[in-house]
Amino acid sequence: MDKYSVLKEYFGHDSFRSGQEALIDSALSGRDVxxxxxTGAGKSMCYQIPCLLxxxxxxxxxxxxxxxxDQVNSLIQxxxxxxxxxxxxxxxQYETALGNAIRGMYKIIYVAPERLCTQGFLHxxxxxxxxMIAVDEAHCVSQWGQDFRPSYMKIxxxxxxxxxxxxxxxxxxxxxxxxxxxxxxxxxxxxxxxVTTGFDRENLYFEVRKPSDKFSAVVEILxxxxxxxxxxxxxxxxxxxxxxxxxxxxxxxxTRYHAGLTDEERRSNQDDFIYDRxxxxxxxxxxxxxxxxxxxxxxxxxxxPKNIESYYQEAGRAGRDGEPAECILLYSGQDVRTNRFxxxxxxxxxxxxxxxxxxIRERDLERLKQMTFxxxxxxxxxxxxxxxFGESSKSFCSNCSNCNTxxxxxxxxxxxxxxxxxxxxxxxxxxxxxxxxISAVLKGxxxxxxxxxxxxxxxxxGIMSDVSTVRIRRIIDFLEENGYIRRxxxxxxxxxxxxxxxxxxxxxxxxxxxxxxAAKSRSQQTSGGVYALxxxxxxxxxxxxxxxxxxxxxxxxxxxxxxALRDMCVKLPTTEQKLLECSGVGKTKQQRYGxxxxxxxxxxxxxxxxxxxxxPNAYLERLKAGKTDGNLMFGIISxxxxxxxxxxxxxxxxxxxxxxxxxxxxxxxxxxxxxxxxSWLINNGYLARKxxxxxxxxxxxxSGEAGIVEAQTVSRLGTAYAxxxxxxxxxxxxxxxxxxxxxxxxxxxxxSYENYTYRKR
Numbered sequence: 001m002d003k004y005s006v007l008k009e010y011f012g013h014d015s016f017r018s019g020q021e022a023l024i025d026s027a028l029s030g031r032d033v034x035x036x037x038x039t040g041a042g043k044s045m046c047y048q049i050p051c052l053l054x055x056x057x058x059x060x061x062x063x064x065x066x067x068x069x070d071q072v073n074s075l076i077q078x079x080x081x082x083x084x085x086x087x088x089x090x091x092x093q094y095e096t097a098l099g100n101a102i103r104g105m106y107k108i109i110y111v112a113p114e115r116l117c118t119q120g121f122l123h124x125x126x127x128x129x130x131x132m133i134a135v136d137e138a139h140c141v142s143q144w145g146q147d148f149r150p151s152y153m154k155i156x157x158x159x160x161x162x163x164x165x166x167x168x169x170x171x172x173x174x175x176x177x178x179x180x181x182x183x184x185x186x187x188x189x190x191x192x193x194x195v196t197t198g199f200d201r202e203n204l205y206f207e208v209r210k211p212s213d214k215f216s217a218v219v220e221i222l223x224x225x226x227x228x229x230x231x232x233x234x235x236x237x238x239x240x241x242x243x244x245x246x247x248x249x250x251x252x253x254x255t256r257y258h259a260g261l262t263d264e265e266r267r268s269n270q271d272d273f274i275y276d277r278x279x280x281x282x283x284x285x286x287x288x289x290x291x292x293x294x295x296x297x298x299x300x301x302x303x304x305p306k307n308i309e310s311y312y313q314e315a316g317r318a319g320r321d322g323e324p325a326e327c328i329l330l331y332s333g334q335d336v337r338t339n340r341f342x343x344x345x346x347x348x349x350x351x352x353x354x355x356x357x358x359x360i361r362e363r364d365l366e367r368l369k370q371m372t373f374x375x376x377x378x379x380x381x382x383x384x385x386x387x388x389f390g391e392s393s394k395s396f397c398s399n400c401s402n403c404n405t406x407x408x409x410x411x412x413x414x415x416x417x418x419x420x421x422x423x424x425x426x427x428x429x430x431x432x433x434x435x436x437x438i439s440a441v442l443k444g445x446x447x448x449x450x451x452x453x454x455x456x457x458x459x460x461x462g463i464m465s466d467v468s469t470v471r472i473r474r475i476i477d478f479l480e481e482n483g484y485i486r487r488x489x490x491x492x493x494x495x496x497x498x499x500x501x502x503x504x505x506x507x508x509x510x511x512x513x514x515x516x517x518a519a520k521s522r523s524q525q526t527s528g529g530v531y532a533l534x535x536x537x538x539x540x541x542x543x544x545x546x547x548x549x550x551x552x553x554x555x556x557x558x559x560x561x562x563x564a565l566r567d568m569c570v571k572l573p574t575t576e577q578k579l580l581e582c583s584g585v586g587k588t589k590q591q592r593y594g595x596x597x598x599x600x601x602x603x604x605x606x607x608x609x610x611x612x613x614x615x616p617n618a619y620l621e622r623l624k625a626g627k628t629d630g631n632l633m634f635g636i637i638s639x640x641x642x643x644x645x646x647x648x649x650x651x652x653x654x655x656x657x658x659x660x661x662x663x664x665x666x667x668x669x670x671x672x673x674x675x676x677x678x679s680w681l682i683n684n685g686y687l688a689r690k691x692x693x694x695x696x697x698x699x700x701x702x703s704g705e706a707g708i709v710e711a712q713t714v715s716r717l718g719t720a721y722a723x724x725x726x727x728x729x730x731x732x733x734x735x736x737x738x739x740x741x742x743x744x745x746x747x748x749x750x751x752s753y754e755n756y757t758y759r760k761r
Contacts, residue, residue, distance in 0.1 A: 003028070006052050007045075010078045012564070012586040014670070015658045017042045018649050019197035024049050026193035027132060027167050034138070034189060035171045036180065036196040039316030043171040044071060047134035051108045052080065056131035056166075057101070060110045063137055063149055066270060068110040074558045075108065079588030084110040085121070098124050113151040116158035125158070130166045133159065135187060138170035139309075142182035143360060156188050168192075173316060174199070174309045177390060198648060199312070199389045203319045206381040207328045207401035208374070210470075214302055214330045215246060221300060221328060222252060222280070228297035229273075232282045233314055235303035235338055243302060244282040257283035274555045276546070285310060293317070294557040298326040304335035304375055306343060307367035308388050311374075321562045322662075331375040333435065333473070339368050340492060369480075369487070376477035378402055378513035410514040413503070415467065415475055416484070418442060420500050422460035423485065432493035439472045471514075478512050537604045541565045544600050548593055559593065560584060574602055633672065634742035640664050641738040646731035650711060653678060656726050656734065677734060680741045681706070687724065697724050706733045 003024055007013050016024070019035065020042055026033045027050040037043050051058035062068055068084040075082040083097050083106045101109055102124055115121050133155075135141070141152040159165060170183050170192075184192060211217035218232065234240045237258040244256040255269040255278045273281040274293050281287065285305065299318040305311040311329070319325030343364045374384050381400035386392070396403050422441055426433060431453060433441075440447055441455050444462025455461060464472060476494070479485045484500045487493065502508040542556075542565060549556040564584035573579040576594045580587070585594075637660060644663050651659065657670045657677070678697070681687040686706045690696040699710050707729030710722050726734065734741075 001053065003049055003053065006049050009587045010052065010080060011045065011049075012078075012580070012582070012584045012589065014583075015654055016045075017197075018647065018651075018655075019195040020045055021652075021655075023169075023193065023195050027169055028053060030167060032168045032189040032192040033170070034180070034183060034192045034194045035169070036175050036194075037171065037173065038197070038199050038201055039173045039313065040201065040320040040322070041173075041197055043136070043173070046171065047132065047169050048075065048080070048108065050132060050167075050169075051134075054131035054167075056129035057104075057106060058108045058132045058134060059125075059130055059166075060108060060134045060136060061113050061116070061152075061155060062110055063113060063140060063151070065112070066274075067136070068112075070274075070555070070558065072110060073554055077552075077554065077558055077589065077592075078586050080108065081106050082108045082110070085115055086110075086112045095120075102127055104128070113149070113154050116154050117161075122158075122161060125161075126163055130162060130164075132167040132169055135168070135170040137172060138183045138187065139172040139175050139179050141186045142179045143356070153186070156186065159188065174313055174389070176309075199386055199391055200382065201316065201319065202399070203322055203324050204315065205324065205326045205399050206315070206385070207326065208331055208381065209328060209401070210331050214332070215243065217330055218243070218247075218300055218302065219250065221298065221326075222247075225298055225326075227279070229276065229279050229293070229295050230298040230300065231287075231296060231314075231317055232280065232300045232302055233287075233305070234282055234284060235305070235335065235342070237284060239302060240282045240284055247280060247282070252280055253278045254280040254282060257281055257287040259284065275549070276556055285314060293555065294321040294561045294563075296320065296325065297323070298328065301327075301329040304329060304331050304339065304371060306339045306364065307371050308374060308385060309367070311371065312385055321557075323562065329375065335375075336368070336372055336492065339371075340365070343368060372477070373481045376474065376481065408514060409511045411509065412475055412478070412512045413508070413510045415464065415472075416479060416503050416510045418460060418463050419472070419476060419479065420484065420496060420504050422458070422463075423494050423496055424500075424504070425458050425460055426455075427496070432489065432495060434487075434492050435473055435476050435494060438476065438494060439469050442467075442472055443469060474514075475512065536608075537569050537601070538565060540600050540604060541568060541597070544596060548596065560589070568597065568601065572601060572605065574598065574605070633666070634676070636666060637664065637673070638739045638742040641735050644735040644738075646728035646735070648728050650709070650725040650727050651731065652723065652725065656731060659731070660735075676741055680737070681708075699724070706730055708733075 001009070003021070007016065018041070019037055023033050023035050023046040027047070033046070035043055035046055037046075047058060047060065060068075060071075062071075065084075065086050065088050068086055069088070072082045072084045083101065085094060085097055085101075089097065098120060100106065111121065135152075135155060140149040141155065142148060159168070168187060168189055170187055170189065172179075172183070175183065180194075183189070209217055222230075232243060234243060237260045240256050240258045244254050247254040255272050257266055257269050257273075261269070269281065270287070272278045276295075282302075296318045299315050301311065301314070305314065315327035318327055343361060346361070346364075370388060374381065374388075377384055380397050380403050382397040382403075398404070419438065419442065422438055426438075426441075437449060437455075440450060441458060441461055442464040444465045446456075450456055450461075476485070480487065480494075483497055484503060485494050486497055488495050503510060541560075545556050545559050545565065549559045552559065561584050564582060567583040568579075571578070571582055573582060576590055576598065579585055579594050579597060580590050644660060647659065653674055654670070657673045660673065661670070678687070682689065682697075685700055685702045686708060687697045687703065688700050690698050699708065703709075707727055709725050709727060709730070711725045712722060
C-alpha cells in the first residue's frame with residue numbers, strides 16, 4: 001500500500017489537506033518533522049498514515065486521557081489496531097495491554113508522558129521496533145508555552161534509552177516563534193522538516209461583546225442556536241457552577257466540568273457532552289484540550305482567558321467539522337483583574353526556581369495585556385489573532401464582529417488630552433489609580449473614594465461629565481494599546497509613558513475607530529456552499545448514527561462525522577461501492593455500517609423518487625455519460641469564481657481542485673475539473689506533456705507567467721522526483737481564468753441551477 005491507498009481505505013478521503021502530504025513524506029523518508037497546524041487541520045493523519053506504512057510500532061505521547069480514548073476508538077472503527085496506556089486503566093488492564101503490545105498486536109500506542117520512563121514501559125520499548133514517536137500538544141515541552149508540563153521533559157530521556165533512535169514527529173496547534181524553537185531544541189529534533197499551515201480557521205466567526213448582563217447575553221445566543229452543541233468557558237469554578245445551575249433552571253440541557261469535581265463526575269459529565277446526551281457544558285480551561293468532538297457549533301467565553309494562545313485553542317473546539325461556527329467572548333474589566341490575580345498567585349509549577357517563576361509571571365502578564373488589547377480593539381479580530389502568531393492577513397475578513405460593525409474614524413485628541421492630564425495631575429500628588437477611578441474623576445463622580453482622597457479638587461474633575469463612561473474606558477484602552485499609558489503595580493494602576501508627550505505637549509492629532517451604531521445582530525450562518533442539504537434525509541442519517549453509536553458505546557462523531565453524513569446527502573449512494581466514494585467512509589466503516597446506511601438512503605429515495613434525479617451528483621453522472629448538454633458543476637464554479645482565494649502553500653493540481661470545491665461548498669467529480677484545468681494549461685502553453693502517452697507534465701517558457709513552479713519531492717524510498725506545484729500566485733491565476741476554463745454558459749447554468757439546487761434546510 002502507499003499513502004493514498006491508506007488515506008482512502010482506512011480514513012475514506014481522496015486527497016490530503018494542506019501540509020499533510022509533505023509531513024507524511026518527510027516522516028516516511030526518515031526525517032524528523034514539526035507540524036504547527038490549527039485545530040481541525042488533521043494533525044493526527046500526519047502520524048497515523050506513516051505509522052501504517054512503517055515497519056514497527058508508533059508511540060504517540062499525549063497528556064490527555066480523553067483524547068487518547070477518542071483517537072484509539074476512532075482508529076479501531078477505521079480498522080487500525082491501536083491501544084492506549086494511561087491512568088484510566090486498572091493494573092490488570094495495563095499489564096494486558098502492555099503484553100499485547102509486546103506480541104505485536106498494535107500498530108499505534110498512545111501513552112501519557114509520565115509512563116514513558118517507568119520500568120515496565122521501558123522493558124516493552126526495548127523489545128519491540130519503534131518506528132516513530134509522535135509528540136502531540138508539543139508546546140507543553142516549553143516553559144514559555146501557555147500549557148507547560150514538566151512531564152514532557154521525560155520524552156528526551158526516554159528516547160535516549162532506546163536501542164535505536166526512531167523518527168520524532170512533533171505537533172501543536174498554537175506556537176509562537178520562541179515556543180517553536182523550544183520544541184525543536186528540547187525534544188532534540190534533528191534538522192526537522194517544519195510546516196506551519198497557517199492559523200486561520202475561515203469557518204469560525206469571532207465576536208467580542210461587552211454586555212452589562214453576561215448571562216442574558218448567553219441566553220440570547222442559545223435561543224438562536226437551538227439544538228446545537230456548545231461549550232461555555234468560565235475562568236473560575238464558582239462561575240462554572242453558577243452558569244450551569246441557571247441554565248438548567250432556564251430549561252437548557254447543560255452539565256459542568258472543573259478540577260473541583262471528582263474524577264468520576266468529570267468523566268461522566270464529559271461523556272454526557274461527547275455522546276450528545278446534553279447539548280451544553282460549562283467548564284474551566286481544564287476541559288477541552290484534545291477533545292475530538294466534531295459538531296461543536298459555538299464556543300462562548302463567559303470570561304476573558306489569560307492569553308491569546310489559550311483563547312484560540314479553546315475557541316478552536318468549535319467547527320472541527322468545517323461547518324460555520326461561532327466564537328463569542330463576553331468581556332468586562334473585572335476579567336482583567338481576575339486573571340491578573342490568578343497569574344500572580346499561580347503555583348502550577350512548584351518545581352521551578354524563584355527567578356524562573358518571576359520570568360514566567362512577567363511573560364504571562366504581557367500575554368494578558370495582549371489578550372486585553374484583543375478584547376478592546378476596533379480592528380479586525382481575525383487579523384489581530386493571526387498577527388499575534390506572526391502571520392500576515394487582510395485587515396478586513398467580513399467574518400468577525402468588528403468587520404461587521406459600522407465604524408467611523410473619530411478625532412479623540414481633546415478627550416485623550418483630558419484623560420492623560422488627569423493621570424498626570426494625580427501623579428503630581430503621588431497618587432495612582434486604575435481606569436475605574438480615573439473615569440470617575442473625569443465624570444465628576446461623588447463616590448467615597450473621590451472624597452477620601454480629595455480628588456474633587458483636581459482641575460480635571462468633571463471635565464468629561466458629558467461623555468459616557470463606556471466611551472472614556474474605550475479611549476483609555478485605546479491609549480494603552482497604542483503605548484501612551486501603561487498599567488503597573490498590583491492593582492493595574494495607570495501611568496503615563498514617554499510617548500504621552502506627543503499628545504499632551506506636541507499637539508498630536510489622535511483618531512480612533514468608533515462604532516456608528518451597535519453591531520448588526522448576526523443571524524446564525526448557514527452553510528457557505530452552493531447546495532443546502534435535504535433536512536429530512538440528514539435527520540434520518542443522524543438518527544441511524546445515534547443508534548449505531550449507542551450500540552457501539554462510542555460518541556456519534558466517531559461512527560460518522562457530520563461532514564460524512566452531508567456528503568451522503570449530496571451523493572446519495574445506493575450501493576456499497578458508491579458509499580465508499582463519500583468523504584470519511586473507509587473500507588472498515590463500509591463493511592460495518594454500509595448495509596444500514598444504504599437502507600436509510602434507499603428507503604428515502606423510494607419515498608422521494610424525484611430526489612435522486614435532481615441531485616447535483618446525479619446530474620453530473622448524466623453529464624459524464626453524455627446524456628445532457630448542460631454543465632452544472634462548471635457553471636457554478638464559473639459563476640462563483642470571484643469567491644475563491646489563493647492559499648499560502650504550494651499545491652498539486654489535485655489539491656487545487658479540492659480547494660475550489662471546499663471554498664464553494666460543493667461536492668462533484670474532481671476528475672472532470674482537474675482534466676479541464678490541465679487541458680486548458682496545456683492548450684495555452686503553460687504546461688506540456690512529457691511524451692504523448694504519459695500523464696507526466698513539465699514546465700514551459702510560459703509557466704513562470706502563470707506562477708507555476710517545479711518542486712523537488714522525496715518519496716519514502718528516498719527517490720527524488722520533480723512535481724508540478726501551484727503556489728498562491730498560480731492559484732490566483734487559475735481562479736482568474738476559470739470562466740474561460742469552465743466555458744461561460746450563463747443561461748444554461750441559470751436554468752440548471754434553478755432545476756437542480758437542493759431544498760434549503
